[in-house]
Amino acid sequence: MTGPLHGIRVIDLTAMVSGPMATMMLADQGAEVIKVENPAGGDFTRLAANRQGGFAASYLNNNRNKRSVALNLKDPEGKNALLKLIAGADVFVQNFRPGVIERMGFDEDAVRKVAPDIVYVSISGFGENGPYADRPVYDPLIQGLSGLASVQAGSDQHRPQLVRTILPDKLTGVTAAQAITAALFARERTGAAQHVRLSMLDAVIAFLWGSDMGSQTFVQHELPQQAAASFQDLIYETTNGYITVAVQNDREWRALLKALDKPEWADDPRFLTAELRQRNIDARLELTQSVLRTDTSEFWLEQLQAENVPSAPVLNRHQMISHPQVAATGIIREYDHPQAGRLRQARAAARFSGAELPPPAGAPALGADTFAVLRACGYDDATLADLAERGVLGIPLGNPKENLE
Known part of the structure; x- marks a missing residue:
């Protein structure tokens, strides 16, 4: 066709x-x-x-x-x-x-x-x-x-x-x-x-x-300096690599606490609402990192997935090519070029x-x-x-x- x-x-x-x-x-x-x-x-x-x-x-x-x-x-x-x-x-x-x-x-x-x-x-x-x-x-x-x-x-x-x-x-x-x-x-x-x-x-x-110019959106009410929401990113170190975890709403926050076995964080006054969790983002991310550093990527991804917490491994380029999710999409294909030989490329998305x-x-x-x-x-x-x-x-x-x- x-x-x-x-x-x-x-x-x-x-x-x-x-x-x-x-x-x-x-x-x-x-x-x-x-x-x-x-x-x-x-x-x-x-x-x-x-x-x-x-x-x-x-x-x-x-x-x-x-x-x-x-x-x-x-x-x-x-x-x-x-x-x-x-x-x-x-x-x-x-x-x-x-x-x-x-x-x-x-x-x-x-x-x-x-x-x-x-x-x-x-x-x-x-x-x-x-x-x-x-x-x-x-x-x-x-x-x-x-x-x-x-x-x-x-x-x-x-x-x-x-x-x-x-x-x-x-x-x-x-x-x-x-x-x-x-x-x-x-x-x-x-x-x-x-x-x-x-x-x-x-x-x-x-x-x-669409996402990075909010400080310049309101005319005559611009913010002269863009302050960082956090000086940390959402990449977490484990004992054998890195994973990424992102939670946006109350349900996901509660699921994260269950996956990390930290129910006491639910009563922490710094984290009672989404607004407070954003205001205290550095403390929240530091605590999350302190727990995730104690075990392997595989262990934590299994725990997080069991509670439906948005998470994924952080892969290098070689690992990405062979990951089962990438393979399932069929995005990467191989074919023969008459002069350059066997090629691997991403198909059109x-x-x-x-x-x-x-x-x-x-x-x-x-x-x-x-x-x-x-x-x-x-x-x-x-x-x-x-x-x-x-x-x-x-x-x-x-x-x-x-x-x-």
């Missing part, structure tokens, strides 16, 4: 993580994604560390189910080839710094001349306006400017900390994919073609507001009842689909061979004649 986006063609000029992750999500849902790359190296993540068979893990994990077309877009014939690809597409996505795509000759007006109803997508770092608009950007810069590093510290008085994953990049990718499908839906209903604009900075600030998707196609070699895709645009073999010899097209392996067979 086909995916929900079957029949949608996406021209993908993005690189690194935010854009490629967005377009991979579309590809996982059935869209045909044509990744257009510079023949001289392609997406920078192709050169990242942790490589096998000439493929970097970072590139493989953000570019599956795509086709690669290598075009020299500084050459007029390369630009013309891209315009022919765009003419038959539904979505055009780029994540260059503001102003770059215009200098390349593929601004919205130029693209709409050949594809009037295309969904045009611009992903930026800091946004298209403002003093930082044309600055280079990487994930840590967004974590700093957005306030995320301060949130991660726990309070404004503590040294800011980075989240140990490139959350802004990946969150922007997820946000972009959702926005693209919304724009496609709007086009289906109204016929109107949208220009979707988003930045990494906007994506993170919008993300934070969302599943659709009407579409049992086939095994994934591994991320393509640079320019692997150039000739096949351009043939479909009307190029004959002689022209393709000539363009390849002149460096307008990239050749993944061998020579033009071999790729034209």
Whole structure:
């Protein structure tokens, strides 16, 4: 069966993580994604560390189910080839710094001349306006400017900390994919073609507001400093590892006391109500930790589960892969890549009842689909061979004649 986006063609000029992750999500849902790359190296993540068979893990994990077309877009014939690809597409996505795509000759007006109803997508770092608009950007810069590093510290008085994953990049990718499908839906209903604009900075600030910006929500009643609710987290040490336990209401609090065999805490004046337990959170967490430190993770998880206390083990990456709950979800899959060998990846998180998707196609070699895709645009073999010899097209392996067979 086909995916929900079957029949949608996406021209993908993005690189690194935010854009490629967005377009991979579309590809996982059935869209045909044509990744257009510079023949001289392609997406920078192709050169990242942790490589096998000439493929970097970072590139493989953000570019599956795509086709690669290598075009020299500084050459007029390369630009013309891209315009022919765009003419038959539904979505055009780029994540260059503001102003770059215009200098390349593929601004919205130029693209709409050949594809009037295309969904045009611009992903930026800091946004298209403002003093930082044309600055280079990487994930840590967004974590700093957005306030995320301060949130991660726990309070404004503590040294800011980075989240140990490139959350802004990946969150922007997820946000972009959702926005693209919304724009496609709007086009289906109204016929109107949208220009979707988003930045990494906007994506993170919008993300934070739902749970971390309460102190700045009430206008003229802002709290100048965000104090930490607690300087402890909800990770508890046991005799042989770590677990996490979270209780939110009175029922769960009473269940925790039973699991820990500490009924006397129910009469402690510091913990009589949810408000008091939050006000005295450090004392409450310290007492919980003092008990959990006395036995193994396995013992406490069994005790907690018996009383229906929300709890789970804290796993490292290797342990997570083999955990029975993770295995039961089927989220992690293995398949063979023709060059990189046996791969393990997470499938797309969302599943659709009407579409049992086939095994994934591994991320393509640079320019692997150039000739096949351009043939479909009307190029004959002689022209393709000539363009390849002149460096307008990239050749993944061998020579033009071999790729034209």
